[in-house]
Amino acid sequence: MRFWQLASFGGFLLLLPLILGLNDYYIFLTTLILLYTVIVMAWYFIGGLAGQLDLGAGAYHGLGAVVTGYLMIYYNVSGWIGLVLGGLAAMGVAFIVGFPSFRFGLKEVWYALASLGLVLILQKIFLLWTDVAGPLERYIPFREFDPLYMRARAKWFYYYITLGLLLITFYLAHRAKRGKLGLYLVSIRDEEEAAEMLGIDTRRYKLVALLTYSFITAVTGGIYASMVGFYHPILFDGWIGIQTATIAIVGGLGHFWGPPLTSVILLSIAEYLRINLGGTIPGLHQVIFGAILITAILFKPAGIGPYLESLIEKVRKR
Amino acid sequence: MKVLEVRDITKKFGALVALNSINLNVDEGETVGIIGPNGAGKTTLFNIITGFLKPDKGTVWIFGRNVNSWRPHKIASLGVSRCFQIVKPFPSLTVWETVVVGSYLKSRDASEAHEAALEALKLVGITDLKDRLSRELNIPQLKLVELARSIATRPKILLIDEIAAGLTPTEVDKMVKKLKEIKERLGLTLLVVEHVMKFVMGLSERIIVLHYGEKIAEGSPESISKDPRVIEAYLGTKWAEMREWS
Ligand SMILES: Nc1ncnc2c1ncn2[C@@H]1O[C@H](COP(=O)(O)OP(=O)(O)O)[C@@H](O)[C@H]1O
Ligand SMILES: [Mg+2]
Numbered sequence: 001m002r003f004w005q006l007a008s009f010g011g012f013l014l015l016l017p018l019i020l021g022l023n024d025y026y027i028f029l030t031t032l033i034l035l036y037t038v039i040v041m042a043w044y045f046i047g048g049l050a051g052q053l054d055l056g057a058g059a060y061h062g063l064g065a066v067v068t069g070y071l072m073i074y075y076n077v078s079g080w081i082g083l084v085l086g087g088l089a090a091m092g093v094a095f096i097v098g099f100p101s102f103r104f105g106l107k108e109v110w111y112a113l114a115s116l117g118l119v120l121i122l123q124k125i126f127l128l129w130t131d132v133a134g135p136l137e138r139y140i141p142f143r144e145f146d147p148l149y150m151r152a153r154a155k156w157f158y159y160y161i162t163l164g165l166l167l168i169t170f171y172l173a174h175r176a177k178r179g180k181l182g183l184y185l186v187s188i189r190d191e192e193e194a195a196e197m198l199g200i201d202t203r204r205y206k207l208v209a210l211l212t213y214s215f216i217t218a219v220t221g222g223i224y225a226s227m228v229g230f231y232h233p234i235l236f237d238g239w240i241g242i243q244t245a246t247i248a249i250v251g252g253l254g255h256f257w258g259p260p261l262t263s264v265i266l267l268s269i270a271e272y273l274r275i276n277l278g279g280t281i282p283g284l285h286q287v288i289f290g291a292i293l294i295t296a297i298l299f300k301p302a303g304i305g306p307y308l309e310s311l312i313e314k315v316r317k318r
Numbered sequence: 319m320k321v322l323e324v325r326d327i328t329k330k331f332g333a334l335v336a337l338n339s340i341n342l343n344v345d346e347g348e349t350v351g352i353i354g355p356n357g358a359g360k361t362t363l364f365n366i367i368t369g370f371l372k373p374d375k376g377t378v379w380i381f382g383r384n385v386n387s388w389r390p391h392k393i394a395s396l397g398v399s400r401c402f403q404i405v406k407p408f409p410s411l412t413v414w415e416t417v418v419v420g421s422y423l424k425s426r427d428a429s430e431a432h433e434a435a436l437e438a439l440k441l442v443g444i445t446d447l448k449d450r451l452s453r454e455l456n457i458p459q460l461k462l463v464e465l466a467r468s469i470a471t472r473p474k475i476l477l478i479d480e481i482a483a484g485l486t487p488t489e490v491d492k493m494v495k496k497l498k499e500i501k502e503r504l505g506l507t508l509l510v511v512e513h514v515m516k517f518v519m520g521l522s523e524r525i526i527v528l529h530y531g532e533k534i535a536e537g538s539p540e541s542i543s544k545d546p547r548v549i550e551a552y553l554g555t556k557w558a559e560m561r562e563w564s
Contacts, residue, residue: 179428180422180428180431183411183415183418183419183422184419184422186408186410186411187408187411187416187419189410190407190408190409190410190411191406191407191408191409193370193390193402193406194402194406194407194408194464195408195419196370196389196390196391196394197368197390197391197394197399197400197402197468198391198394198399198419198420198423198467198468198471199391199394199395199420199423199471200391200419200423201389201391201392202391254410
């Protein structure tokens with residue numbers, strides 16, 4: 001039973017571009033939703049497990065976009081290599097910021113604000129750094145279909161890359177959840193001093209969580225840049241981090257399935273509202289989206305994760 | 319063999335001298351009791367030994383190494399574990415997961431960690447709590463969970479801070495027996511801070527007495543219970559209890 005459920009779900013994801021009639025616009029939107037869901041899943045490491053309210057996703061996303069795009073444009077380097085180098089660059093920045101943060105025990109709102117500040121700082125740096133970015137978009141050379149260079153006109157190409165990244169992220173998160181890393185991070189989140197007394201280098205493990213999250217988030221940025229065909233400092237977008245944390249909280253902090261499912265559902269609704277209402281009354285879709293979030297928080301302050309998870313359990317047992 | 323040496327430790331909090339030139343030597347396999355009225359500096363001494371606080375003066379030596387600049391996790395890896403006076407549970411973990419966190423310290427893989435955790439649960443006698451969430455437990459149960467996760471790290475030196483507080487006299491006897499058993503089995507060196515006289519006196523081979531940050535006495539349980547300075551320090555609060563014991 002379990003096998004057939006998995007197989008049909010996997011088949012659905014694989015065939016989704018066909019189901020969408022190979023309509024580039026719909027596939028593009030679907031890929032965006034999956035990209036942001038990858039970030040939500042990556043946030044599981046730093047937010048869900050390690051309990052740090054990180055709002056800096058935009059910093060790593062933007063960094064991945066700039067590094068990948070820059071290398072593709074000016075050095076003709078394949079986007080695949082760009083993704084890895086962008087991820088490593090993000091890890092470097094995360095280390096520079098995370099090391100002192102954890103050294104001095106930055107937590108809660110202070111950590112949240114610092115991580116959000118990082119987004120703004122990087123955006124300013126790249127606005128001023130005109131050799132690399134600056135105020136104008138930088139366009140990535142067009143290719144009809146060049147999988148080695150990681151560039152294609154058809155959006156299904158990016159859909160499958162994103163799907164692959166999503167699966168890898170799920171795998172890593174699931175492994176962490178089940179193993180020593182997850183247990184260590186949760187114990188740090190719950191009671192840091194007790195964790196230390198059990199021999200856990202709490203700063204080091206928080207860094208491991210932060211670096212994992214920053215790497216994956218940067219990869220989403222690289223994919224995004226190649227998909228839209230340009231990069232710009234506007235991709236250092238504070239909203240991404242806020243959206244990610246909000247979805248994770250609504251989906252159930254620390255829960256495994258709640259946040260990604262919530263992400264797919266809420267972002268789909270948001271896109272639907274934007275397409276159908278954004279044209280008539282500008283901003284109305286955001287108001288409605290905000291109302292949905294507030295309602296969810298008011299009625300289910302612990303998030304809808306527990307409900308979604310018990311639902312999954314029921315489906316599994318059937 | 320000397321496993322722990324506290325040499326001339328002074329710790330101040332502002333104008334308050336929490337510990338004043340404290341010296342203490344502990345040999346392998348010994349059980350040393352630390353007593354003294356509330357605010358005497360007992361927990362502060364534990365915080366300094368385990369690296370949570372840095373002394374203003376003096377050094378802590380563990381297995382012949384100066385650990386003054388070490389962080390708690392490194393001191394733990396050296397073989398020191400501790401049960402906190404105010405319990406510090408992991409609310410979202412089960413008892414089993416809590417103990418596994420401890421046992422990972424000296425295990426190479428998950429199966430080894432699971433084996434060690436099971437053994438620790440058995441030794442402490444809380445195998446039946448295994449699948450309960452920490453947040454559902456009461457304080458005495460949580461103290462046992464702390465004991466189990468501490469010994470799951472396979473320490474050589476174990477520091478216990480007021481584990482008998484709130485127990486009935488029969489439970490105190492049971493706890494003394496249990497700790498003696500665990501100590502035998504694991505070859506531990508024990509440092510116990512305790513208010514309950516019956517407990518320290520029953521467990522310790524040697525006792526030191528702290529009073530407002532000063533060490534005012536040190537010796538066998540018998541000599542301590544007769545020491546006039548100790549009796550004076552405890553007068554009013556602990557006097558009755560001491561008499562009861564002796
Ligand atoms: N972190 C701290 N900051 C300021 N004062 C402290 C701190 N820890 C302990 N103290 C003070 O130091 C003294 C000794 O405290 P403590 O070691 O907890 O005593 P005991 O464990 O013997 O009851 C008390 O007066 C206490 O208020
Ligand atoms: Mg105390």
